Amino acid sequence: DGGITQSPKYLFRKEGQNVTLSCEQNLNHDAMYWYRQDPGQGLRLIYYSQIVNDFQKGDIAEGYSVSREKKESFPLTVTSAQKNPTAFYLCASSMDTRNQPQLFGDGTRLSIL
Amino acid sequence: RKEVEQDPGPFNVPEGATVAFNCTYSNSASQSFFWYRQDCRKEPKLLMSVYSSGNEDGRFTAQLNRASQYISLLIRDSKLSDSATYLCVVNRGAAGNKLTFGGGTRVLVKP
Numbered sequence: 001d002g003g004i005t006q007s008p009k010y011l012f013r014k015e016g017q018n019v020t021l022s023c024e025q026n027l028n029h030d031a032m033y034w035y036r037q038d039p040g041q042g043l044r045l046i047y048y049s050q051i052v053n054d055f056q057k058g059d060i061a062e063g064y065s066v067s068r069e070k071k072e073s074f075p076l077t078v079t080s081a082q083k084n085p086t087a088f089y090l091c092a093s094s095m096d097t098r099n100q101p102q103l104f105g106d107g108t109r110l111s112i113l
Numbered sequence: 114r115k116e117v118e119q120d121p122g123p124f125n126v127p128e129g130a131t132v133a134f135n136c137t138y139s140n141s142a143s144q145s146f147f148w149y150r151q152d153c154r155k156e157p158k159l160l161m162s163v164y165s166s167g168n169e170d171g172r173f174t175a176q177l178n179r180a181s182q183y184i185s186l187l188i189r190d191s192k193l194s195d196s197a198t199y200l201c202v203v204n205r206g207a208a209g210n211k212l213t214f215g216g217g218t219r220v221l222v223k224p
Contacts, residue, residue: 031210042117042200043157043214050210058211090156094210099145101202102212104156 002027006091006105012113013078013085021076021108023091029103030096032074036060037088049074050096078110086111114139117215119201126191126222133187134199134218142206146177146184149200151217157200160186191222 004025013019025032031050035043045058049068063082068074074093078085088109092102119136126132138146146163161168163175163184174187184203188195201215 035214040121040216042216045211048211088154096210098204098210100210101147101159101162102210103159106156 004091004093004103004105006089006108008108009106011108011110013110014113016080018077018079019085019110021078021089021091021110023074023076023105025072025074025091025093025105027093027103028071029093030071031094032068033092033094033102034058034064034066034074034076035090035092037090043090046076115215116140116213117201117203119199119215119218121216122219122221124218124220126188126195126220128191128193128222128224130191131187131189132191132220133185134220135183135185136201136215136218137181137183138201138203138213139182140203140206140213141182143203144206145204146175147202147212148173148175148184148186149202149214151198151200153198157214160199188220191220193222193224196220196222 007022033048034046047066049055065077090107091105094100094102148160149157150160151157161170167176172189176185198217198219200217205211
């Protein structure tokens, strides 16, 4: 079955620690995205990538980093510089043409220990 | 003004009734529009795209009004399983496929 897999489902971060969230898709989509959702709020774009080895900052990139070494993979690192990392993190992908909907993985919940 | 605004609700709807709600957007260059459904503590799932002429998918009807910059969603014959948060999503009109998400409208269908 084609889809987007995020892991882990739950993650706990200690002070000063970097953590990496995994996102893999087998939909052959060119574009991938990372969003953050806080309770009762809409999704906010962290980073996106339209093609392998290229990515751009979204609206709230500070304290996060990404890589796109393979088409199917777009991991997100939450660095210690992100002072309020507790949130629901969602990875999405789409065909990289305008007007295409994005499809989502089932998310990772990150909390501070 | 937020780029995409929605009434957060909740809209309390008797089972079998019809409910409708709108979403306004501020970017006149936006070209594509979607409704997503999000259940509590789950990922958003695409409900339907919204086309200029309006479109229907079963009990769901979406409309777009470009002049007034709003889209609407109507749910007929509401089912208990329709209880969810409905996210209005609009593309940003620039190159690429960046989307802006509204904060969602919560719908509670009650027996």
